[in-house]
Amino acid sequence: MNSPDTRGPERLEASNLFYREPALYDDVQSDSDSARICRELIDRHCPRARTLLDFGCGTGRNLEQLAPHFDCIGVDLQPGLVDYAHRTRPKVDIRLGDMRSVRLGQPFDVLACLGNSLAYVHENQDIRAVFRTFAAHSRPGTLLVLCGPVAPIEHTEPQEARVATRLGPAKVTIHYEWDLRTQINTLRRHWLFDSGEEARDAIRRRVLGPRELELYGTLSGFDVAEITNESDAGPLIGPSAYIVACYRG
Structure with a gap:
């Protein structure tokens, strides 16, 4: 959303x-x-x-x-x-x-x-x-x-998950960052699809x-x-x- x-x-x-x-x-x-x-x-x-x-x-x-x-x-x-x-x-x-x-x-x-x-x-x-x-x-x-x-989500190690999509299966690796001053939790994602295609994005959420x-x-x-x-x-x-x-x- x-x-x-x-x-x-x-x-x-x-x-x-x-x-x-x-x-x-x-x-x-x-x-x-x-x-x-x-x-x-x-x-x-x-x-x-x-x-x-x-x-x-x-x-x-x-x-x-x-x-x-x-x-x-x-x-x-x-x-x-x-x-x-x-x-x-x-x-x-x-x-x-x-x-x-x-x-x-x-x-x-x-x-x-x-x-x-x-x-x-x-x-x-x-x-x-x-x-x-x-x-x-x-x-x-x-x-x-x-x-x-x-x-906040404050994992110190990257989190990995397998997801099924209409673009094909993918491994998603997420790195979390927490900024206490701004209360922003950043999720940096690396998408690696089985097809070899890659994508990166970042989600910034105010807690x-x-x-x-x-x-x-x-x-x-x-x-x-x-x-x-x-x-x-x-x-x-x-x-x-x-x-x-x-x-x-």
């Missing part, structure tokens, strides 16, 4: 292989449970919800799974992802827009921001702008479901701790109801979490 940092959509596309190859994102995330977890959290906290707006919807994969249950709209900053979503998921309403400034002129029952989308917004003033956008599409009782990193997220929410009119690793309540262990908040107005 994708949303803005201060570098703009062109530089983001150059830095992230998924932005250049949207089908690859769908392949790698094919086993993601985000849509299911999101729906279970909605059922728990706002069971009568009928409308949903997804910020940073990317290829529309989660929206496609949520659309049978809600009247959905998705917004994403990346033109390439939006074009891909229009071609592959034409029945899903996906629009080009920046979550810092987009205004659709109507409130929704549920606002979703999944797949680390908020983590691509790095600066404090931009994060505040995103929460103002959330508030602008809310009415009292609107539910906000966020998913993002709440703690916001639970108390920070509560503060941003409170200042924008949202009361946090739950912070959980998945849809089942339990001790928060990170590095990612789902944050559920209700708009008080």
Whole structure:
């Protein structure tokens, strides 16, 4: 899932292989449970919800799974992802827009921001702008479901994984970097496909701790109801979490 940092959509596309190859994102995330977890959290906290707006919807994969249950709209900053979503998921309403400034002129029952989308917004003033956008599409009782990193990944050794994609099997090697001053967790990836083709990219994510997220929410009119690793309540262990908040107005 994708949303803005201060570098703009062109530089983001150059830095992230998924932005250049949207089908690859769908392949790698094919086993993601985000849509299911999101729906279970909605059922728990706002069971009568009928409308949903997804910020940073990317290829529309989660929206496609949520659309049978809600009247959905998705917004994403990346033109390439939006074009891909229009071609592959034409029945899903996906629009080009920046979550810092987009205004659709109507409130929704549920606002979703999944797949680390908020983590691509790095600066404090931009994060505040995103929460103002959330508030602008809310009415009292609107539910906000966020998913993002709440703690850094700090592996000292590179991590390797095998992934199956429509471009062929690949070995992905990831190096992690953590900058405490900026709270940016950088993932540098080297893709080596069995065909011999190689690619490199870098993902930069802002890590916001639970108390920070509560503060941003409170200042924008949202009361946090739950912070959980998945849809089942339990001790928060990170590095990612789902944050559920209700708009008080």
